[in-house]
Amino acid sequence: MKRNAIILLLFILLFSTIGIHAQQIIAHRGYWKADGSAQNSITALMKADSIRVYGSEVDIWLSSDGIPVVNHDATVTLNGKKIRMEETPLATLRQVKLSNGETLPTVEEYLDAFATCSQTKLIIEFKTHSTKEREAELAKKVIGMVRERGLQEKVEYIAFGIHFVQQVRIIDPQAKVYYLNGDLSPRVLAAMGAAGFDYHYNVAYKRPEWVHAAHDLGQQVNIWTVNKPEDIQKMIDLKVDFITTDEPLLVKEILQKQ
């Protein structure tokens, strides 16, 4: 009996160790290549949840009248005219249709839909804004919305700007925040309290030692946006923790072959 228990324990230990090294998938701007989906749409989030990836990424802005909204670019096209996200009120942004016919979502709508997801986490990217004040306002509002819905455990943050990393650390010290800009070492990020780095794969190719350095410091490593089979394989071999991709099913398939 005792021997069986020891064998069982060894198996659990073995599989939990394997689990730690298996890469997790993050669907870049949601699973937008699925039928009826579009980048940063609510459908893309639900589709990411349906294929059971670790996370679904989304980009957010603050409208001119202070409402957090979902979009990737700094501008959006309405009636053939380019308008700036930051300089446009919500009422106008709501006239914008995504390529799948959905209305450009607010962050509140996105979080309400996310609350119904059972598998995926939400990886929120704060886009770099015109002023630090507006960035602080966006971080405060969005982290507040996440808290109101009790979703703190299921949401992580990413940003190119150090200011956003600092804001998240101040507003919700428990939250995981990763830095995107590719220029800071794991040691510097650890000192800032970041959960790790989330860099372009070129940085991982150039500085593979940063992956090990991050792990030695107890940090995690996410790499974007890895879409080609050879790059996906290289990132798996480098033992990064997360692969952010436009091809979540391809990454899944490659992972299953390991």
Ligand code: MG
């Ligand atoms: Mg993004």
